[in-house]
Amino acid sequence: MWGNKKPEAPQTGHPEQRNPISTQPSKSAPAAWEDKPVMSTDAMRPMGGTADRGTARLGTSLHVKGEISGNEDLLIDGSVEGLxxxxxxxxxxxxxAKVTADIIARxxxxxxxxxxxxRAKDRIEIKKDGSVNGDLTTARIMIEDGAYFKGSIEIDKSAEKEPSTPAFTRNSAAPAGVPVSKTI
Structure with a gap:
């Protein structure tokens, strides 16, 4: 019943009644549209390198009270209160953005x-028109001319230390009592 459809036989009587499929556009754009700029999807993307594929965004009209946590980069343009x-x-x-919150990030x-x-594991930057009123804990800090900052800064040297590879390592094929040196 549903799947037993027979293929249609071509009509030979009146070819003008069929609607042929054409790869050519049927009409050109109306004259009123010709002078208007065409908007591409690039215009919808945020400008600059601040937002890319893995970045979430809180827009200017959003107001959040509470805790925000996650595993992706975040751009805040609205207001946030909490953590x-x-x-x-x-x-x-x-x-x-207006943020009244404690912040923990890389x-x-x-x-x-x-x-x-x-508190930032890697670094904190306060840009020219930025304003921070609070204590900073990070491995690296950058405050541009014109920025406002009131608080204390603690440089966390343990965060910037990467685990280093020892000069001598043990090769699993070598006997336990024989040290194997690493060539640099």
Missing amino acids: VQLDERKLTVGAA EVVVYGTVKGNL
Whole structure:
């Protein structure tokens, strides 16, 4: 019943009644559209390198109270109150953002206003028009001319140390009592 459809035989009587499929466009665009710029999908993407595929974004009209945590980079343009925890990710506080929260992330870049303590495993940057009122703990810090900062800075040297490879390692094929040197 449903799957027993027979193929249609070609009509020989009136070819003008069939609707042939053409690869050519049927009409050109109306004259009113010709002078208007065409918008591509590139225009919808955020400008600059602050937002890419793995970056979530809180827009300017969003207001969040509570805790934000996750495993992707975050760009905040709205307002946030509470805690922002992105342990191994980057947090960017946009120019229009107002954040009243403690922040924990791998990297924090501030273009807007932050009131709260910032802890970054890698680095904290306060850009020219950025404002931070709180204590900073990080391995590296950069505060541009024109930025506002009030608080204390603690440089965490343990965060910047990477585990180093020892000069001598044990080869699993060598006997336990024979040291094997690593050639550098």
